[in-house]
Amino acid sequence: MKYSLGDRVMSVTIHALLALLAFVTFYPFWNALVISFNSGFDTSLGGVTFWPRAFTLENYDIVFQDSRITNAFFVSILRTVVGTFLSIVFTAVFAYGMTKRELYGRKVYMIIGLVTLYFSGGLIPSYMLIREIGLTNSFWVMVIPGIISVWNMIIFRTFFQGLPVGLEESAKIDGCGDWGTLFRIVLPLSGPVIATLSLFTAIYHWNDWFTPSIYITSEKWLPIQTMLKQILNANIMTEQMAQLDSAAQNAMDQMKNVTTKSLSMATMMVATLPIVCVYPFVQKYFVKGVLIGSMKE
Amino acid sequence: MVVPAILFILIFSYIPMYGTLMAFQDYNIFKGFWESPWVGFKHFEMFFHSPDFWLVMRNTVVISLLKLLIGFPAPILLALMLNEVRKMAFKRIVQTISYLPHFMSWVIVAGFTMSMLSTDNGSINILLQKVNLIDEPVNWLSTTEYFWGILISANVWKEIGFASIIYLAAISGVNPDMYEAASIDGAGKLKQMYLITIPAIMPVVIIFLILAIGNLLSAGFEDILLLATNPALREVSDVLDTYVYRVGIKSSRFSYATAVGLYKAIISIGLLTAANLIARRTGNSLW
Numbered sequence: 001m002k003y004s005l006g007d008r009v010m011s012v013t014i015h016a017l018l019a020l021l022a023f024v025t026f027y028p029f030w031n032a033l034v035i036s037f038n039s040g041f042d043t044s045l046g047g048v049t050f051w052p053r054a055f056t057l058e059n060y061d062i063v064f065q066d067s068r069i070t071n072a073f074f075v076s077i078l079r080t081v082v083g084t085f086l087s088i089v090f091t092a093v094f095a096y097g098m099t100k101r102e103l104y105g106r107k108v109y110m111i112i113g114l115v116t117l118y119f120s121g122g123l124i125p126s127y128m129l130i131r132e133i134g135l136t137n138s139f140w141v142m143v144i145p146g147i148i149s150v151w152n153m154i155i156f157r158t159f160f161q162g163l164p165v166g167l168e169e170s171a172k173i174d175g176c177g178d179w180g181t182l183f184r185i186v187l188p189l190s191g192p193v194i195a196t197l198s199l200f201t202a203i204y205h206w207n208d209w210f211t212p213s214i215y216i217t218s219e220k221w222l223p224i225q226t227m228l229k230q231i232l233n234a235n236i237m238t239e240q241m242a243q244l245d246s247a248a249q250n251a252m253d254q255m256k257n258v259t260t261k262s263l264s265m266a267t268m269m270v271a272t273l274p275i276v277c278v279y280p281f282v283q284k285y286f287v288k289g290v291l292i293g294s295m296k297e
Numbered sequence: 298m299v300v301p302a303i304l305f306i307l308i309f310s311y312i313p314m315y316g317t318l319m320a321f322q323d324y325n326i327f328k329g330f331w332e333s334p335w336v337g338f339k340h341f342e343m344f345f346h347s348p349d350f351w352l353v354m355r356n357t358v359v360i361s362l363l364k365l366l367i368g369f370p371a372p373i374l375l376a377l378m379l380n381e382v383r384k385m386a387f388k389r390i391v392q393t394i395s396y397l398p399h400f401m402s403w404v405i406v407a408g409f410t411m412s413m414l415s416t417d418n419g420s421i422n423i424l425l426q427k428v429n430l431i432d433e434p435v436n437w438l439s440t441t442e443y444f445w446g447i448l449i450s451a452n453v454w455k456e457i458g459f460a461s462i463i464y465l466a467a468i469s470g471v472n473p474d475m476y477e478a479a480s481i482d483g484a485g486k487l488k489q490m491y492l493i494t495i496p497a498i499m500p501v502v503i504i505f506l507i508l509a510i511g512n513l514l515s516a517g518f519e520d521i522l523l524l525a526t527n528p529a530l531r532e533v534s535d536v537l538d539t540y541v542y543r544v545g546i547k548s549s550r551f552s553y554a555t556a557v558g559l560y561k562a563i564i565s566i567g568l569l570t571a572a573n574l575i576a577r578r579t580g581n582s583l584w
Contacts, residue, residue: 097298121313207402
C-alpha cells in the first residue's frame with residue numbers, strides 16, 4: 001500500500017510524540033535512580049541528570065542500616081501478603097455463595113453490597129468507628145476494614161458462573177460439600193481471575209499510605225510508604241529552611257557525603273523495588289484484568 | 298458462606314453511613330454518639346457562612362474541571378496515537394513505560410515531582426536554565442500560580458497510559474474491513490481516524506465521561522495532600538476532601554467535618570443520578 005505525504009508526516013509526528021511521552025514518563029524514575037547511586041555531596045553540586053557522576057552505594061548502605069526503614073519494609077511485605085490473602089479468600093467465598101440460586105435472601109445481599117459502591121459514610125464516621133472498636137495502632141487496621149471488595153466479588157461471581165455446571169454436580173456426587181467444591185474444584189480452576197485480582201489487591205496494599213497515617217502512630221507498624229512520606233516531608237522542610245539560610249545548609253552538607261535528598265531518593269527506590277520486580281511478569285495479566293473489571297453485569 | 302462478608306460490609310460500610318448523623322450533633326468524644334446533643338443544621342450553616350466555603354468550592358470545581366478537560370481526553374489521544382504505530386516493538390515499549398506509573402503510590406509520584414521541581418538541582422530548573430528561559434531556580438511548589446498546572450501534570454503523567462488500555466481495547470474491536478474500504482475510497486490516515494476510529498469508540502468514551510461527571514466533586518485527595526505540603530498553597534489546593542481531612546482529623550472538629558462530607562456526598566449523589574439520566578437518554582445506562 002502506498003502512503004501519501006500527509007500520512008507520512010502524521011506517522012512521524014506520532015512516533016516523535018510517543019517517544020517523547022515515553023521519555024518524560026521514564027526520566028523522573030531514572031533520575032531518582034541515578035541520584036540514589038550518586039554521592040549526596042556531589043549531587044548537591046548540581047547537574048546530575050542521566051548518569052551517576054560519583055557512583056556510591058553509601059546511600060543504600062545508610063537506608064538499609066536504618067532499622068526504622070527496614071522494619072517498615074517488612075511491615076509492608078507482611079501487610080501485602082496477609083491483606084491480599086485474606087481479602088481474596090473472604091471475597092471469593094462471598095462470591096461463591098452468591099452464585100447459589102437457592103441462597104435465601106441473595107437479592108438483598110447483592111443490594112447491600114452494591115449500595116456500598118455508591119454511598120459511604122465518609123472519612124470521619126469511619127475514623128470514629130475504627131477508634132471506637134479499638135483497631136487503631138494495630139496491624140489489623142490495615143487488613144480488616146477493607147477485607148471485602150464488592151467489585152472483586154462481582155468479578156469473581158461472573159467468573160464462577162462461567163464455569164461448567166457439570167463440574168460442580170460431579171463434585172457433589174463424589175461427596176464434596178460447598179466448601180470442598182469451592183476450594184478443591186472451583187478455585188483451582190480460577191487461576192487467571194485470582195491472579196489478576198490478587199495483583200490489584202496487592203498493589204493497593206503495598207501503595208496505601210493513608211490508612212496507616214491516620215490510624216497508626218507507633219513506628220512499629222508503619223509501612224514503608226507512610227514512612228517515606230514522613231521522610232519526604234522532612235526533606236521539604238529542610239529545603240525550605242535551606243532557602244532561608246543557605247549558608248548554614250551548605251555547611252551542614254559538607255560535613256557529610258549523604259544528603260537528605262540522596263537518602264530520600266534511595267528510600268523511594270527501595271519502596272518501588274517490589275513493584276518494579278513483579279511488573280514484567282504481571283503485565284500480561286493486568287491488561288486482561290482491566291478488561292474483566294470494566295465489564296458490566 | 299456469605300454471612301462473614303455481609304457482617305464485614307455491615308460493620309465497616311453501614312455503621313459509618315449511620316454515623317453520618319453526627320453531622321447533626323455537637324459530637325463530644327467523651328459523651329459518645331448516643332449522648333451528644335442534637336443541633337440540627339448548625340454545622341451546615343457554619344460551613345456555608347464560613348469564608349472557607351467559597352475557597353474550597355472554587356478549588357474543588359476548578360481542579361476537577363481541569364482534570365476532566367485535560368486528564369480525560371489525554372488517554373484517548375494516546376490510544377489513537379498508539380493505534381497508528383505499526384512497529385510492534387516500539388508500541389510495546391511505549392505502552393510498558395506508560396503503564397508503569399499507575400502502579401506506583403502517590404507518595405512515590407509526589408516524590409518524583411518534588412525531585413524534578415526542586416530548587417536544589419531539580420531537572421526542570423536545570424533544563425530551563427540551560428535554555429535560558431529562567432535565570433535562577435524557581436521554587437515551583439511554593440508558588441500558588443503553578444500549583445494547578447503541576448497537579449494536573451502529575452495526574453496525567455501517572456494515569457495516561459493505564460487509562461488508555463480501555464480505549465485501545467475498544468479500538469481493536471473495530472472491523473479492519475472498514476479501514477480498507479476507507480483507504481480505497483481515498484481517505485488518508487487522519488481522515489480514517491476521524492471518520493472510523495473516533496466514532497467507533499464513542500460509546501466507551503461517553504460511558505467514562507458520564508462516570509467522570511458523577512465524580513465531579515472528588516477533585517482528588519492523595520495527590521493534593523502529598524503535593525501541597527506547603528501551607529502557603531492552601532488557598533489554591535484545599536478541596537472538599539482535603540478540607541474534611543484537615544478540620545476533621547487534624548483539628549478534631551468531627552461534627553463539622555462530617556457535615557461537610559455529607560454535603561459533598563449529597564451533591565455527588567445528585568450529580569450521579571443526573572449523569573445516569575443523561576446516560577439513559579443516550580442508551581448507555583450505568584445501572
